[in-house]
Amino acid sequence: MDILTQQLINGLVLGSIYALVALGYTMVYGILELINFAHGEVTMFGAMICLAVIGALAGNGTGLDGGVIVLLGLLAAIAVCMVMGFLIERIAYRPLRRAPRLAALITAIGVSIVLQNLAMLIWGKQYITFPPLLPLVRYELGGAVITNLQIFIMVLSCLLMAGLLVLVKHTRLGRAMRATAQAQDIAGLMGINTHTIISVTFVIGAALAAVAGVMVSAYYGLAHYYMGFMLGLKAFTAAVLGGIGNIAGAMLGGLLLGVIESLGAGYIGALTGGFLGSHYQDVFAFFVLILVLIARPSGLLGERVVERA
């Protein structure tokens, strides 16, 4: 089996999930300059809700097809997460619109803690397994193996990202979003209801996060109340890597981070003569991030931040 191809495939699958979550971070940051720490937790809720729906439907002998059950779970997760995204912005961030940015950061951390513990109270501390509802098909590809699930994840993320790009670049709503990101007050003067636009941004980000959460739990076959933390951290890293606030950057950063991680995990042992093992995978990701930011302080695709005169 070709290890390089295999690691590349794994990396791209992981990376497309990172990219979906990173989009939520980058859209919110682009508009509010806020690190939405609760975003990883929204992803976790997506996974948990999907699994709860699947558990309720699959166990009762409803006779539904496995694919239909997963689809229903996914739709439920998206719906709940969209409501969550809206409520989080409304309750925790909107009152702080004119407050110092660190205050909003602390509420974001507070929301994240609350959601995590809420999930723990609802679903308990144990790992929840994703039932094998869909048949796993393996394909040979240049000496490596790719599953139908991996293909599905990559295709769906690509479609969603393309859809988002079209939405942002070519629709009225997208134009309003870009205007709000550039100058909120002036956008307001131009007749854009910036509060609505910000709410919409959170809702879109939360929907993408829900999809990503379901993907992660399906890919690893597991979900856990703590899973949002590391996933959110990685996705935020990806967003910064690509240049935070930049939508294409988040996609590039996500894919890149996934590939770097998986190549790093596969080759770090061989590179260092067995001194460092694959548990240094996370170090690798952060190390690359630091190196990239030293060379390009505003990320790969980020615009140079103009210094205030």
Add this chain to the structure above:
Amino acid sequence: MIERWHRWKQDRRTAWAAYVALAVLLAALPFLTGAALGRGWVRILDFTLLYVMLALGLNIVVGYAGLLDLGYIAFYAVGAYMYALLASPHFNLHLPFWALLPLGAGLAGVFGILLGAPTLRLRGDYLAIVTLGFGEIIRIFLNNLNAPVNITNGPQGVNLIDPVSVGNFSFSQTHSLFGMSFPGIYTYYYLFLALALLVIFVSLRLQNSRIGRAWVAIREDEVAAEAMGINTRNIKLLAFAMGASFAGISGGLFAGFQGFISPESFNLFESIIVLCMIVLGGMGNIPGVILGAVLLTVFPEALRYLGELQNTLFGRILVDPSDLRMLIFGLALILIMIFRPAGLLPSVRRQREFGSDASVLAQEQASLYDTQR
């Protein structure tokens, strides 16, 4: 009312009386706490003082210099591991405390510069994510440096660390003085109190020094600060190094006090909690930071009584209190920030920025468009 308070504060005799009363209170606090709430709370008191030192260190980096650091706990870890490795059976080294503490502070300071130097060009949240990554890198290394050469003993951590002792006086043993007995947690309290006061003193002196004013200038406008002749590179590195060395000291104390450390004690959540302490209390304002540290250490511990509260209210325990604890903690963070966005005790400067003075507000609104990129 406020007028009278200020006049009362300015009166030197009342000021002295207040200081004496505070000193007596601080000296008697462990005994009062021990008698009223039990030994466990004296231990929490000790931890509170450690967190006060830690928060004041981070206050230099974030509060004064405005550099958002999300990996601050790494320096705490450096100090703690420095102490643990050089004063435990792990390497069979038993260096004395007075040598280890400055060494830990120094090494943490060096790490501060190591982190600061490459990140000088980064701004705001880019800096935040790099410091976060740095903190994680340190933790992952501590977790994995047990093979092929065992340096940190990996996830098991370092055990049987020597207690803090000066000469033959060990802080962990019970001592008696004037017929009163001082168990280890009490003597540690006085040691930590002394060092916390030292840290407070240094912070206060720094605040209005040339360096302190340079930090504030950089925080407010780096370009203008540079134009005023401030060497922004050195001053920023100094902020990183000083903040880190405070954390190094408290880390060393933590290792000696606890007797056991493992990488788990130094995760990202700890960094975030210390940041919450200073933002919640009032960034850049020393009494505010102390208040934040005290609140965020004591409050989660007090929430452990939720079980008893449920028992008295409903007659049984409805929800496991340890599960409910962090939920309420998170809610409290959100509520405090929504109702006091500048912190509980904001510094005078921030108070003015947030004051309801209409003319200032109008001025700020007017200049908003000039400064927006």
